[in-house]
Amino acid sequence: MKTRLRTNNPRLLQLFDRHALAFLNKQPDGDSFANRVNKILVDQLREDSPGIEFVADHFSMSVRSLQMKLKAEGTSYQKLLNNIRKDLAIAYLQERKVSKGEIAHLLGFSEISVFSRTFKKWTGKSPSEFQAEIVYA
Secondary structure, three states: OOOOOOOOOHHHHHHHHHHHHHHHHOOOOOOOHHHHHHHHHHHHHOOOOOOHHHHHHHOOOOHHHHHHHHHHOOOOHHHHHHHHHHHHHHHHHHHOOOOHHHHHHHOOOOOHHHHHHHHHHHHOOOHHHHHHHHHHO
């Protein structure tokens, strides 16, 4: 992984690296194209919100070719990105040391409200509701 995060906060950098590595380690074995894209997405999230054009350029292919290759594996760029963001968001929320603003920033969301709405779509719960369930579980 690269050594830069969109913030100069070493605590957030360490947190991101730990959870990103855990996410990558839980991926199914094998060298599927989707797994290779996941690695690029996680690495790029460390720098900025990854765009599909960046990923396509990385593999020296057009956006359409990237989409077709992922579709052949039963997934899409957006599904992969959302899965990474969801998994990392859950891990960060379980930490309880990270603010929702920091989580939104780490995951490439423009605002906390966008992160909160998206998290609710993923889980059926707001980030605060999710954290409250952890406390009382």
